[in-house]
Amino acid sequence: MATITIGIDLAKLVFSACELDAAGHVRQRRDLRRDALGSWLAQLPAGTVVAMEACSGAHHWARYCLSLGLVPKLIAAQFVTPFRKSRTAKNDRNDAEAIATAARQGNMRFVPVKSIDQQARLAVHRVREGYKVEALATSNRLRGLLAEFGVVVARQDQALRHAVGDLAIRDQLPGALLHLIDDLALHWKTVIERIVACDAAIASTASKDIRCVRARQVIGVGALTADALVATVGDAREFKNGRQMAAWLGLAPTQHSSGGKSRLGTISCRGDSYLRTLLIQGARSSLQRAKAVAIEKATPEQLWIRDLVARLPFGKVLAIANKHARQLWAMLAREEDYDAHAWLKHPMVQRPRSTRPFQTA
Numbered sequence: 001m002a003t004i005t006i007g008i009d010l011a012k013l014v015f016s017a018c019e020l021d022a023a024g025h026v027r028q029r030r031d032l033r034r035d036a037l038g039s040w041l042a043q044l045p046a047g048t049v050v051a052m053e054a055c056s057g058a059h060h061w062a063r064y065c066l067s068l069g070l071v072p073k074l075i076a077a078q079f080v081t082p083f084r085k086s087r088t089a090k091n092d093r094n095d096a097e098a099i100a101t102a103a104r105q106g107n108m109r110f111v112p113v114k115s116i117d118q119q120a121r122l123a124v125h126r127v128r129e130g131y132k133v134e135a136l137a138t139s140n141r142l143r144g145l146l147a148e149f150g151v152v153v154a155r156q157d158q159a160l161r162h163a164v165g166d167l168a169i170r171d172q173l174p175g176a177l178l179h180l181i182d183d184l185a186l187h188w189k190t191v192i193e194r195i196v197a198c199d200a201a202i203a204s205t206a207s208k209d210i211r212c213v214r215a216r217q218v219i220g221v222g223a224l225t226a227d228a229l230v231a232t233v234g235d236a237r238e239f240k241n242g243r244q245m246a247a248w249l250g251l252a253p254t255q256h257s258s259g260g261k262s263r264l265g266t267i268s269c270r271g272d273s274y275l276r277t278l279l280i281q282g283a284r285s286s287l288q289r290a291k292a293v294a295i296e297k298a299t300p301e302q303l304w305i306r307d308l309v310a311r312l313p314f315g316k317v318l319a320i321a322n323k324h325a326r327q328l329w330a331m332l333a334r335e336e337d338y339d340a341h342a343w344l345k346h347p348m349v350q351r352p353r354s355t356r357p358f359q360t361a
Contacts, residue, residue: 005049007100008037009092010057016092020100029093042068051103053077053095054111062113073103074111078270112238121205121231125224125274128198131191138188145181149173161185202227214331217338218324219289219301220282228275229328236333242326249276251322267318276321283320299340 003022008015015037017030032040041050046069052058054074062072084090084098102108114122139160143153146163151172153163163169164185170178203223206212212226221229239245246252250271253264269276290298290305298306301323308316331338 004045005051005100005104006044007051007096007098007103008061009095009099010052010055010061011092014092016096018093018096018100020097020104024101024104026097029096031092038064041065041070044068044070047071049073049103051075051099053080053099058111059114059119063116066113072113074113075099075102075108076111079108112234114234118231118234121227124198124201124205125228125231128195128202129274131195131198135188135191135195138184138191142181142184142188145177145184146173149177199224206230211332214335214337215328217331218282218327219299220284220286220320220324221328222282225275225278225282228278230332232272232275233332236329239329239333242329245329246322246325249279249325251276251279251318251325279321279324280317283317283324286320286324287317300343301340 004027005020007018007020009017013034015032015034017032017037017040019027019029021027030040041064044050049071050065051073052061052075054076058074062074065072080095080098080102081087083101084094086094139157142160142164146153146169149172151163151169153160164181173181206216206223206227209227209230211230212223215221215226215229216223233239233245236245239248243252247268248271250269250273251267254266254268256263256265286301287305287309290302291309293302295303295306305316305320308319312319327338330336330342
């Protein structure tokens with residue numbers, strides 16, 4: 001019974017399940033409602049593989065399977081698509097069978113199951129991003145309404161706050177509009193206060209986590225990036241090396257190689273876009289600091305960045321973000337603090353130069 005693989009196409013109300021035997025043949029299919037799925041999973045023998053796409057609710061069901069002694073396997077959606085029999089005939093049953101088939105592949109890569117603490121920490125980041133979008137939309141709405149009556153405001157938030165409270169400007173506006181302006185301004189202020197509260201909560205959590213404290217030793221990595229990295233990655237040892245984690249974050253170039261010729265393209269931009277954006281923003285900050293610091297006071301990494309600027313006309317920020325991702329993997333996986341001179345320990349650096357004379361043919 002342990003060789004049975006079950007693929008479940010997750011949904012809100014009705015879940016489709018497909019059961020494959022050891023040979024990969026379909027034994028049975030089921031369509032279960034949400035309340036019935038939990039009862040059915042509890043009846044499965046321990047050790048049964050339960051495969052699901054890594055989508056909304058997948059980590060909750062994976063933790064539930066773990067509590068029952070089952071073996072959950074989460075698969076990224078792009079890895080399931082090639083195993084669907086027909087791309088034109090897409091339905092829940094075909095998806096469940098494709099998930100089960102993909103889980104049986106020996107070289108398949110699975111998504112680690114996130115803990116409740118990880119998801120709770122990431123929820124603060126998601127809510128904060130929503131508040132940011134809402135704050136920008138509200139400020140643009142305020143500027144649009146004022147522009148309709150000839151009041152053009154600069155892009156800075158401070159200029160908008162001043163315009164909303166300026167008595168001279170308010171005297172130019174009709175009385176019916178002032179009530180709308182005040183309501184929007186109050187809503188805008190409330191949303192910004194909630195963003196600040198999220199920042200404070202993230203900073204408090206990051207200050208209590210030794211992994212975040214260690215990650216913040218890298219120049220360009222603050223509390224926001226460190227907390228998002230730790231909550232998203234979890235155990236960095238899930239990755240074989242730093243290069244693998246950088247590729248998982250979408251910071252590695254795509255390949256179009258054939259016939260022994262390597263052709264590298266732009267970065268893949270796959271993986272967690274939020275975390276990749278934070279690392280790129282931190283890399284941009286590191287670039288500016290490396291340009292501003294004096295050469296005699298620069299760290300080895302800042303000297304490398306300055307040399308990178310001289311060699312590359314573009315792509316400098318992405319190269320720095322890639323390097324930061326690899327450094328962060330080494331610090332988290334090996335539980336080490338940041339060492340600016342760690343590159344000196346590399347065997348290629350310490351290898352002595354050959355003293356043999358050059359021989360000609």
